[in-house]
Amino acid sequence: MSHVLAIFKRELKNYFATPVAMIFIIIFLALTGVFTFYIGGFYERGQADLQPFFAYHPWLYLFLIPAISMRLWAEERKSGTIEMLMTLPLSISQAVLGKYLAAWCFTAIALALTFPIWITVNYLGDPDNAVIVASYIGSLLLAGAYLAVGSCISAITKNQVIAFVISVVICFGFILSGFHIVLDFFRAWAPQTIVTAISSLSFLTHFNAMEKGVIDLRDVIYFVSFIGCWLFANVILVELKKAD
Amino acid sequence: MEAMIDVIHLRKRFGIHNAVDDISFSVKQGEVLGFLGPNGAGKSTTMKMITGFLAPTEGTARVCGDDILQDPVKVKAAIGYLPEGAPAYGEMTPKSYLQFIAEIRGFRGTELNQRVNNAIEKVNLQGVIHQPIETLSKGFKRRVGLAQAILHDPPVLIMDEPTDGLDPNQKHEVRELIRAMAQNKAIVVSTHILEEVSAVCTRAIIIAQGKLLFDGTPDELAALSTLHNAVSVTLRGADANGIKSQLRSLPDVAKVNEISSENGSLCLQIIPRDGIPVIKEIGHLAKTNNWELDELHVETGYLDEVFRRITTESKAVSPKEILT
DSSP states (O other): OHHHHHHHHHHHHHHHHSTHHHHHHHHHHHHHHHIIIIISOHHHHOOSSOHHHHTTHHHHHHHHHHHHHTHHHHHHHHHSHHHHHHTSSSOHHHHHHHHHHHHHHHHHHHHHTTHHHHHHHHHHSOOOHHHHHHHHHHHHHHHHHHHHHHHHHHTTOSOHHHHHHHHHHHHHHHHHTTSHHHHHHHHTTSOHHHHHHHHHTOHHHHHHHHHTTOOOHHHHHHHHHHHHHHHHHHHHHHHHHTTO | OOEEEEEEEEEEEETTEEEEEEEEEEEETTOEEEEEOOTTSSHHHHHHHHTTSSOOSEEEEEETTEETTTOHHHHHHHEEEEOTTOOOOTTSOHHHHHHHHHHHTTOOHHHHHHHHHHHHHHTTOGGGTTSOGGGSOHHHHHHHHHHHHHTTOOSEEEEESTTTTOOHHHHHHHHHHHHHHGGGSEEEEEESOHHHHHHHOSEEEEEETTEEEEEEOHHHHHHTSTTTTOEEEEEESSOHHHHHHHHHTSTTEEEEEEEEEETTEEEEEEEEGGGOOOHHHHHHHHHHTTOEEEEEEEOOOOHHHHHHHHHHHTOOOOHHHHHO
C-alpha cells in the first residue's frame, strides 16, 4: 500500500508541476459552463436542478479524460523511465493502481471545482441536494471508467496521440451501445439477450440512473467491475509491453 | 565466499534470434565485474534479466540467494540499477526524484532525508538539486541515475554503461566512485571502453552474439594478446642484421619485428613463443654484447587487439588454457 501511495503522490504532484493541470481544469470548467448554460438551457428550463450540467458529462469526458490518461504509460515507455520504475521493488499492479488513482483524484479535483454551479442552483431555487450528490458520485464513477480504459490503452503504445485516439474510440463505443440506433441495428438479427447485454454495457444506461438521483447497487457494481477489468488488462499489457 | 549474483544458463530469445544464449557466471562480494562486448552483444539484455525488467526465455539468476523469478520484489530491493542512458522523470528535480525513489525503497522521515542527502553528496549533485532533471547536462543526468542506484546502499550494483558519453573528468569521478564502493558490494559494469576494465574491474567477461566467450581477470585477458610479454628494444649504432639474428637464436623467441631504423637508432619488437617472458635473456644478451640501449621494456598486451580477436572469431577462449 505504501508503494501505491508513493506512486500516487508523485503522479499527482506531476500534474501540478506542469501546465497540464491548469489547462485541463480551466478548459473543463469553461466547457461545463458552456454546456450547462447555452446548450443545456440552465436558465430557460426554469427548474432548480443540475440535470443540464450532468447530462453532458459523458460527452465532455469523452475527449478530456483520454487527454489525461494518454500519457500514463505511453510517456513512461517512450522516455525509458519504465525501466527504472519496473526495476524498483514494487509490483506492476501497485504501479498501475497508483497511477490510476492519481489520475482519478485529479479528475475529482477538477469535478469538485465545479462547486459554484451547485451554489448557484441553491441560491436561485430549492433543488434536491441528495440528487445532486448522487449525480456527482455518478459523474466521478463515469470519469473513473473512462480513465481505466485510457490507462489500459496507454500501455499498448509509446505514442500518446495513438493512445488518445484509440481511447476516444473505445469510450465512444461504450457510450453508443446505449443508443436506440445502435441497439436497433442489433435487434434486427441478434437475440434479445445479446441486445440487452450490449445495452447494459453502456455508460449512459448506468449513468442516467445515477443522474436522476438513484444510486442502484447494480450501477455501482457495473462501474467498479468495469474499472477492475480494464485495470487488470492494464497490468497484463504493461507486463507484456514494458520492454518493447 | 557465497556468490552474490548467480546467473544460471540464462537465455533470451527474440523471435528466432537468441539475444542471450545460455550464459552462466557468478559474482562474489568485493568483485567488480566488467561486462564487455560489441554493441548488440546481449550485455544490456542480460542486465535487464538480472534486474527483473525482462523475463528470461530459459534459465534463471539468483541475487543474494533469491531467485529472480520466484522472488522478484526481494531481488529488486537488493539491487541498485543504473539503466542505459540513466532515464529519470525529466520534470522532477533531482531532490524530489530521489525522495520518490527513497520512499519506494521503503525509507521514511529523517532516514529518508539522510539517505537522499548522502546520495547527493556522494555523486556531487549539490549545485543542481532544485533544477528540473530535463534541464541538466548529460553528466549531471548520469549522476542523478547513479545517486538513485546507490541510495539504499545495495549489496548488488548493476550499471549499464555508466561512463558512456561523459567527459574524461567525469569518467574518472565515476570510476573513483565505483572503486570506493567495491569492497563490500558485488558490482557489474557494462562497457565497451577497454581501459575501463583495467582501471576498475577485478574480473572481465566478454560476450558476443549472446554467447559468453571469456571469463577471467583483466590480466588474463591481456595475456591473450599475441603481444603479451613481447619486448621492445631501441638501440643505437649497431649492426642491425647481426643483432636480429642473435635475438632470433634465443630459444623462446618466436619472431623479431623491425619497427623502425632511423639515424642509426634501431627499434625492434621481440615476440616470444607462447607468451614466455624473455626480457631476462635479452638483457643478458645486450650486456654481453655491449649494446647501446636507449629503451627496453615489456609489453603487457593490447586489450583491444584481444577484444577484436575474441569477438570476431566468436569462439570461447579459456584463460587457463593459455596460461598453462
